[in-house]
Amino acid sequence: MKIAIDGMGGDHAPKEILEGVFQAVEDFQDIEFLVYGDEAKMAPYLKSHNRVKVIHCAEVIEGTDEPVRAVRRKKDASMVKMAHAVADGEADACVSAGNTGALMAAGLFVVHRIDGIDRPALSTTLPTLDGAGFDMLDLGANADAKPENLLQYAIMGSIYAKKVRGIEKPTVGLLNIGTEEKKGNDLTKHAFTLLKECEDIHFIGNVEARELLNHVADVVVTDGFTGNMVLKTIEGVAGNMFSMLKDAFMSSTKTKLAAVMMKNNLKEIKTKMDYTEYGGAALFGLKAPVVKAHGSSNAKAFYSAIRQTHLMVEHEVCETIDSTISKEN
Structure with missing residues (x-):
């Protein structure tokens, strides 16, 4: 499976985010990571690994940005590009510790809701x-x-x-x-x-x-x-x-x-x-897993969010929600 990561989101990005990613690379052999962010800022914390691909992004959605406006205007932001990777089928899920409102907006406008939700x-x-x-x-x-x-x-x-x-x-x-x-x-x-x-x-x-x-x-x-x-x-x-x-x-x-x-x-x-310790906050009702790690996440907390996302993809949570809601309707 492929998981897209917002490398610039969170209070301690990119250091703690990347440390969490590389820990997950060692523990989960079935995950490939697409990490979106400023290559220059991430460079000191990057390691060469064939299951980690870095995609440069020139913009970042800040915690002070108005969520919907930021998602619509900052097309080259790491969070937005991450969400598009999921929507375009390049990734199965995405994780960010960035602006909660912006991530919800990206989930709604880019990844989209399950029909009936x-x-x-x-x-x-x-x-x-x-x-x-x-x-x-x-x-x-x-x-x-x-x-x-x-x-x-x-x-x-x-x-x-x-x-x-x-x-x-x-x-x-x-x-x-x-x-x-x-x-x-x-x-x-x-x-x-x-x-x-x-x-x-x-x-x-x-x-x-x-x-x-x-x-x-x-x-x-x-x-x-x-x-x-x-x-x-x-x-x-x-x-x-x-x-x-x-x-x-x-x-x-x-x-x-x-x-x-x-x-x-x-x-x-x-x-x-x-x-x-339990992971991040998942946005339920979308076509693919979108997980929000805590804004102050250290490497361990971000790793927990990745582990949670892995389980959601592995156990087809979104697909099951889709089929169940279809039956209810």
Whole structure:
């Protein structure tokens, strides 16, 4: 398979991006990489390898660029050229740690939606206390949603959980303010009925935000506004929790000694709560895998996004979504 890479996207590009790519080259013998970016800037971090091809691009989409305008005007940007490689059949999938809005725009306008998908959804695997994780969508591709969109999110999330994460019968929960069937607003009430009637998913009902990290469901669906708020809340709480722990352990000689003794345990907890360990955020509903690595990705995090993309291509996630949605329609 061939995977296109935005070599210039992300806070630590191109160094960390290329280090992640070359690690993946060693671990996955069936991947060829097409790396798009400024050759001069990437040169210090490039290695000669017959499965890595570099394509020079004169432009870069910056984090401050307006997404749609940038994709339409910066025709020679690494992210845009990467997306065109997928659309033209030169690559099977693409990965970028760059501007999230621009990547979504490139996915929509260049790679294109699967027929029957009204609105693609952004999803990632978030941590749970048992280490298993859960997939949540939408995380911000669309601020608003209709009940039919949430049904499609549930179908796509279930397919991903089964094929990529190996869950035989993934459970699906609808994020709500209570577990009772009649709880919520018009969106969740109507979505509940659609989800309950769908035979392609294992719907378990409404789930509350406070139970998410307890692995209450394998897939959780909601509108993009709510999903993005939940994602950033989890990020903020996890980050601040570790800051508070660090301050507490550094407060005295006694606590510093305790920190030394608990060093490995604390690292284990931090790793478990770091969702970048699970890979990137996939834009579900497109004709090919488009994966967004975290903007601050180091080599390990970008490698995880590549591993996730490899699994999506290998297990034909987009093709299965296509055939399932066609059946529903």
